[in-house]
Amino acid sequence: MTFNRNALPAVADVLALLSIEPTRSNGSGYAQVKCPIHGESNPSLSIHLERGNWRCFACGEAGGDALELYRRARGLTFAQAARDLGAWEGK
Ligand SMILES: [Zn+2]
Incomplete structure (x- = not known):
């Protein structure tokens, strides 16, 4: 099982x-x-559309890539999130 970025x-x-x-x-x-982590009606989260790094200025959460945002939003483990996104090779 390998993560393929x-x-x-x-x-x-x-x-x-x-x-x-x-x-x-x-x-x-x-x-x-x-x-998508704290839920809100006004956009407070800033994300770089190429690099994927992000920060929410309302709840303070931040991460280095879009996978991390997906993982936190869904409450998944790293492996589950990577699998969901098709970046987990093997079983
Ligand atoms: Zn937030």
Whole structure:
């Protein structure tokens, strides 16, 4: 069982799985989205659409990639999240 980072979907595709529609990025590469971890009506979470690093300025959660956001939003282990995203090879 191996994690294959190269098999991870694009950041926008991971957001789509979480039913998040990112606003267009503002030139810095970051988009503002509604935080799927604490739940809110105003977008407080900033995520880089290429690198996937993110931070929520309302609840303070942050992570280095879109997989981590998906994992926290769904309450999964790393392996479960990687498997969901098709980046876990083997059984
Ligand atoms: Zn949050």
